[in-house]
Amino acid sequence: MKDSLPTIFHSTFDKVVGWLHTFVDMLPNALIALLVVAAFGFASRYVARGVESLVSRISNHRTINSLAGTLARISVIAFGVFIALSLLHLDKAVTSLLAGVGVVGLALGFAFQDLAANFVSGVFMAIRRPFNPGDQVEVDGRLAKVCSIELRSTHLETLDGLSVIMPNRKIYENPIVNFTQTPDRRLDVEVGVAYCDDLETVRDVAKNALADLPGRNEDRDIEVAFTGFGGSSIDLVVRTWLGTATQREYILTRSEAIIRIKKAFDQNGITIPFPIRTLDFGARDVGGERLDTVLGSEPSNDAASHAAE
Numbered sequence: 001m002k003d004s005l006p007t008i009f010h011s012t013f014d015k016v017v018g019w020l021h022t023f024v025d026m027l028p029n030a031l032i033a034l035l036v037v038a039a040f041g042f043a044s045r046y047v048a049r050g051v052e053s054l055v056s057r058i059s060n061h062r063t064i065n066s067l068a069g070t071l072a073r074i075s076v077i078a079f080g081v082f083i084a085l086s087l088l089h090l091d092k093a094v095t096s097l098l099a100g101v102g103v104v105g106l107a108l109g110f111a112f113q114d115l116a117a118n119f120v121s122g123v124f125m126a127i128r129r130p131f132n133p134g135d136q137v138e139v140d141g142r143l144a145k146v147c148s149i150e151l152r153s154t155h156l157e158t159l160d161g162l163s164v165i166m167p168n169r170k171i172y173e174n175p176i177v178n179f180t181q182t183p184d185r186r187l188d189v190e191v192g193v194a195y196c197d198d199l200e201t202v203r204d205v206a207k208n209a210l211a212d213l214p215g216r217n218e219d220r221d222i223e224v225a226f227t228g229f230g231g232s233s234i235d236l237v238v239r240t241w242l243g244t245a246t247q248r249e250y251i252l253t254r255s256e257a258i259i260r261i262k263k264a265f266d267q268n269g270i271t272i273p274f275p276i277r278t279l280d281f282g283a284r285d286v287g288g289e290r291l292d293t294v295l296g297s298e299p300s301n302d303a304a305s306h307a308a309e
Contacts, residue, residue, distance in 0.1 A: 033084035040080025048073035121172035185245035192233030209264035
């Protein structure tokens, strides 16, 4: 036991001495490595500013611009750290570190794939800019005003005052209707007139009814198109263009247009007929019965064979 103690002592002393020699030999490389990390850290600030300025030309989203600058800065610093480790002859450590980062990134990608999808969608939305805060949009069947756009979600306010937080992936994958970016919007009013009315008069009356409609784009003509022969009426559509595309103005202007068309038709004796059904009880050759037989009374004029309701 006594003989083994000096052996252990000498072995430990030799290792410490070897470490000291290695430290002294690596000291110049260590100083150079520190200078490399410091230089890359200093340069990363200017790289981040340049990247942020470059990204701001295609995106007005401050969060995206700041994120791009931060990622650029981290990338530059990480590159400097890898060079420093190589100077210290720690290439295996660099390889292990990269492999570990890859494995961790893959695991996080599977664990937070929905979060990552929303994040990536938010980035693409910031670049494409399909809408801006304050715009009125229709997304996933919802009519709402955009309150704020974040990297993972978009805050909306519906027309009836409800707050909706929608994931960016759902917005990016569905059609988006922006009522604010479009300056004009067409207003269609469908109506039917009686078969006995003069269609040219109907067309002129409908145009005059909407001539001074509030909010109408006067640079575009009012159009009246007859669309077909309906079961109870001749159908037509009155088309005009509005100077705004917001949903609220569209609904109010459409209501005013309907009121004006109805009032103008009434003043000019134009009939908007009710749905009509004709019942024929006189088709005896196919087993029909006469109306007087069904009612048990004498036939009177056309009522014996037809009834309208």
